[in-house]
Amino acid sequence: MAAAKLHISDLHYTYAGDRGPGVTAIENVHLSLASEDFVSLIGPSGCGKSTLFNLIAGLLVPDAGVVMLDGTSIVGRPGSVAYMMQRDLLLPWRTVLDNLVLGPELAGKPLAEARDRARNLLHRFGLAGFEHAYPAALSGGMRQRAALLRTILCERSVILLDEPFGALDALTRASMHEWLLGIQREFHRTMILITHDPDEAVYLSHRVYVATARPMRIGGIVDIDLPPDRQREVTLTPAFAEHKRQVLALLHEPAAAGRRAS
């Protein structure tokens, strides 16, 4: 593989306990992403996936390990990658447009320029006509699209997506998937998606990392061998089913092993 866009190796993180030893959340995690890669991280809920994202985003500092972006360490340096959290976290007191330019605004970049860029993308993100509305007037899907546009406008090459579609209904979610694939190609971003939906992981990704729970390790990797410009119909093919089977097998393996051991 060529020089990695984002390279993570030997990552360890332990939450400090009040008394006694802390809880190990992340153990020996390796991830490597090429530029414009789309990988998913799937695992049981509460397995430490969000902790991993907080480490990559610089909000937490690992006990050991490397996080390199374009060959430079970004350990403990917030703002190096863009991070879209589970909830849309739109600020209710700002209009949609003012929410969208929050990243450039906090970075001290020229606001007028950022607003122009946001305005030009409103249509692509299904928000045309809503730039002066408050978030309360938006539907769930629109809020997520606004949150993603805000993340895109942070102008970071790597985007972390923490279960962005978890709260949406199945139909909205399916349409958001196709749209997200288009966005990723159009804006040349490298994306890591946290999910616990195997269909979502296989449909969107070039590669799926399957995580084990407590402490979190990478239990297996499934390379997704589907065309990059895939359509919804691909989910009905035998190849898709086979990939999904592999992911599910890896997901259930540690649990089965645990049962055998007891």
Add this chain to the structure above:
Amino acid sequence: MAARGPGLPRLGARAKNVAAPLALMLLIVAAWEILVRALGVDSYILPPPSDVVAAIYLERALIFRHLRVTLFEIGAGYLLACAVGFVLSVVIVYSKAFRRGVLPLIVASQTIPVIAIAPILVIWFGYNDIPRIIITALVAFFPLTVSFVTGLESLEPELINFFRSLNASPLQIFLKLRLPAALPNIFAGLKVASTLAVIGATIGEWVGASAGLGYLMAQDTQQINTTRVFAALVVLGVCGIVFFASVSLLQRLFMPWVYGHMRLPWRRRTELSVAVAKPAA
């Protein structure tokens, strides 16, 4: 004209909201007037409303001279309470040690009856505005501080994490996140304090002053000039209501995401309300 369509029913609803208490008040005043006259109650015990209105009009020069003094105390005391409350709440929110040390003292200060320390303040600062401004502030600052603190802490930790992920500075987190998120609570405190400031200034004047509506009322009570006591009371009450309403108006102006943009006569309908109206179409 189509633009006024959606505005009209809301205006009607608001008129109803105002009409109900107004009608009730008129009813009470009318009953008061009729009963006092029918039963022949002496005016030093309970003057009829018409006499009170007449007193306000006839003695307007005197009443408004005293009102000016009281209004100044209310304004200065209120601003002092806001400044102290704001600074205290920010320090309480950002410093655990300060919170542990000072918050109990602030609560304790509220158990001391203001009426008891008012004379001491007069001894310290003399017969001028300062003790009365302090008393006004003392009465008003507590609910202010409490609601400021509640507001500044009402933030979800996720939002702070989100701002940190954007590499926001602590000052940016305060100005662009904590402060706007606290506005609903801040205005709740400002509203409660606006009524308390009127009470505080009156108490202050009652205890020791040479001017002001509270002073006038204390004098008139001793001279059993009940009609003028009521006249001062009504003027003071109207001021309190106007003060409260002004703060409410400020709240509407500062929080358009809750109340919508007000259709003020000098602000033309903009593309903004069109955008909000669209989802229905």
